Amino acid sequence: MTTAAYPVSAALTVNNLDAFYGKCQVTFDAQLHVGRGEIVALLGRNGAGKTTTLMAIAGFVTARRGKVLLAGNEIATAPAFRRVRAGLSLVPSGSRSLGSLTVLENLQTSAGVSARNGQWSIDKVFGLFPKLRQLAGSQGRQLSGGERQMLAVGRALLSQPEVLMLDEPSEGLAPLVVAELGGMLRRLADAGLAVLLTEQNHGLALDIADRVLFMEKGQIAWEGSASEAKDPEVLGRYLSV
Numbered sequence: 001m002t003t004a005a006y007p008v009s010a011a012l013t014v015n016n017l018d019a020f021y022g023k024c025q026v027t028f029d030a031q032l033h034v035g036r037g038e039i040v041a042l043l044g045r046n047g048a049g050k051t052t053t054l055m056a057i058a059g060f061v062t063a064r065r066g067k068v069l070l071a072g073n074e075i076a077t078a079p080a081f082r083r084v085r086a087g088l089s090l091v092p093s094g095s096r097s098l099g100s101l102t103v104l105e106n107l108q109t110s111a112g113v114s115a116r117n118g119q120w121s122i123d124k125v126f127g128l129f130p131k132l133r134q135l136a137g138s139q140g141r142q143l144s145g146g147e148r149q150m151l152a153v154g155r156a157l158l159s160q161p162e163v164l165m166l167d168e169p170s171e172g173l174a175p176l177v178v179a180e181l182g183g184m185l186r187r188l189a190d191a192g193l194a195v196l197l198t199e200q201n202h203g204l205a206l207d208i209a210d211r212v213l214f215m216e217k218g219q220i221a222w223e224g225s226a227s228e229a230k231d232p233e234v235l236g237r238y239l240s241v
């Protein structure tokens, strides 16, 4: 494993995270950090603990031990909604919009969630995703998979995050839409957002990430740059079944 320093200035720092479902421990001493403007991909085989790590950072899964620092502030004991207000947003896999509400109503439910002043408005989200502006009056359930994912990211941005976490954002999307999503995440990071994502689409993750973490049996087993992670030996060790 490549050792890493954990800068206090990171947008998100996680140390010694032990996450549990009931009595069942899923992550063991997990640690990671994400800097501003950086995309970090958390990869690994099915069941390695990637989703659980994101859910524990977001406050939806119990962490019995560990520190979660958002811009240097400890939030590990805060309820999930306070973490969102503090600037940490998770786009979960699957559930992507409120199906009976229109696109505009979906966005309106997210606007104003944050207590923080931020740059994101509904108009700015429409600027990022012009397709959503055209679909403003359509119900969430009428959208394609790619449009629903744009809406989910738009809703997350309206909570004015400093750190955006996405669990398998490309799941179920067509290749062209995946490429568009990847470009959009890269642009958001280049504008200063810290991005932490899990992906089964390893090609996408390795293309857009700055750093890669491989998770194995609930532990961060390897850390390095995306170009180091492309080494077939590394990929074979942590991803092949």
Ligand SMILES: Nc1ncnc2c1ncn2[C@@H]1O[C@H](COP(=O)(O)OP(=O)(O)OP(=O)(O)O)[C@@H](O)[C@H]1O
Pocket: 021, 024, 026, 044, 045, 046, 047, 048, 049, 050, 051, 052, 053
């Ligand atoms: N709600 C739950 N209750 C109990 N155990 C769970 C629950 N969700 C996941 N697990 C278990 O926790 C472990 C880690 O699952 P997790 O979903 O975090 O892995 P993952 O790396 O995201 O895998 P995948 O890529 O398949 O989603 C697995 O053994 C899984 O069976």
